[in-house]
Amino acid sequence: MPETRPAASDQIPAMAEPAAPQRESIRILVIDDEEGMREGMRRVLERRGFSVRTARDGETALRLLEELPADVALVDLKMPGIDGFKVTEHITRRFAGRTVVVIVSALATVEAAVEVTQHGAFDFLVKPFTPEDLVQVANRAAQQWRLIRERERYLSELASERNMSHQMIASMHEGVIVLNIRKEPVLMNPRAEHFLGTHFRDGITLPDLFPDLEVQAAIDAVVDESKGRPETRVLQLALGDAEAGGAAAPAVTGAWEGMLSVSVSPLMLDGERGGAIVILTDVTESWKAEQDKNRFVSMVAHELKSPLSAIINYINVILTGMFDDNPAKVREMLERCKVRGEALLDLVRDLLYINSREVGKVERSIEDLDLKAAISSQLEFFKVQTEKRRIVAALDAPLERYPVRADRGDMDRIFMNLISNGIKYNRDRGSLTVRIADAGEAWEITVRDTGIGLSEAELSRIFHEFYRVKSPKTSGIAGTGLGLATVKRVLGEYNGRITVHSKPDAGSAFTVIFPKG
């Protein structure tokens, strides 16, 4: 095995080179100063399918080999000029592993045979020889050449395979750490170093890499477990700020922060336990999504329980019979139960809508719509409520049409929410104005009310899910806390956006930017 390996990029073309001697004839160079001998050998060998060139002396031979290497060289030992030994030496040095040398000589002594092999020759053919002798030696040399080529090919494949697995491990998106049977780290790829904020060095220990006792326990279990084939263990490891209780994390500057999935698998070597492979995967994103989802579910539970608590509480009060003599009071409580029950229904409806959007169950059907028509119909829908509270509703849209491409349900949801808010949070005898303006690439729709308005702190949270402005002024107003969050989300799907300007006790103006259709 070569000490230094060429880089894989050098190896891969070598692997691809066609090295199938069986399919092409073996190239033989015959070097002999006697013409009769040269030509006789050529005839015999060509008849057996070899491809033969000849040279009359050492110089010619070396020149020919420079032009085109031979697989086998039959070298006459006794030649004028450069003798057979020198030629052999030169060939084995210059074309090592590529040309197999066979010495042809009349000096059939053991000493001579030993000497030529010491010079790098593979075999020895004694003069005089029969054509069969020649063919036999040539075949043997050809076989040797094939063996050498195959071995070379195998070695280079092996080298490039090792190189490749090394590079593969180094390029992996996952962190990889290999531990030996004594649980000492023996390999660590750059990604693992990045995650753990440690560079691999000799003598590094497992606790250096994983101070976390749970990880150590998992590794112990995989490496030490005595019975049967140990199973892969997977656990999660929080690093940096993601760590629960944060303060416990080592304050390493620039250290990686997030949630890792740590998978510890047994490393089996020839069926024996040989250590462990630890794979580190960055699962921060999905972990965060899961956290968000859990928080959302908790919020939903709370938001469902609040109105139900109020309703059940009213019913319990009624059931005590304390107010049997006061039907007006009972009726008042029942009215509130109805309002809260309906709000609960709205909440469930909004939740289902959000869920269906998330899982993509609802196919949007995009069509050419007119903003003016969509908004007018919503204003019409809320007419009873505006009239009841003497709120003056107006639509300021001078153009005939305001074309957009959108799903009708989405349009209705956006403006239903904004107009409904503009009424709910308005004052009696206030005004609600919807204005559509041209903003170049998009339409700008402003829904302006004259209601209670929003404080700075409220403005910052108004688009958050389940956020509701809670103050004595809003305490009787039913809402799901999902309306504006939904509006913002839906607008995002159209590359639209929503902003708000507001002043406490003066009113709010929500501005929607929606791309023109």
Added chain:
Amino acid sequence: MARILIVDDDTDLIEGQKAFLEKSGYVIETALSVEEGIEKARAKAPDIIIADLMMEHYDSGFVFCKKVRDLPGLGKVPIIMQTAAPRKVGFTFEAGAAPGREWMKVDEVLTKPVPLEHLLGKIEQYLSGSKHNA
């Protein structure tokens, strides 16, 4: 007649409990926010306080309780917290344990909807000062 302050941002919950507790013979004060609750606590010196946990913020109730206990004369007023929050909403609390109670300044945490009889029982228990014997 004992005076009860109910602090909750849900008007309906307040209305229901107020109606019930008034019929049961108490004087009821109500507040819809932490701020209003502090004002009422200071002005009306209630004998017992029932407070919601999640109002403006998820922990408004704790803030409220701490502030109330710092008011002169209210350091020992019994406070019953009622909440619809599931037990794990990004924070955990253990009202049963002494350190938790000390930190939260709350005597009791009840889960909404609190059955009326149960609520009444707790109120009577704390007002009679028998909680230490209970």
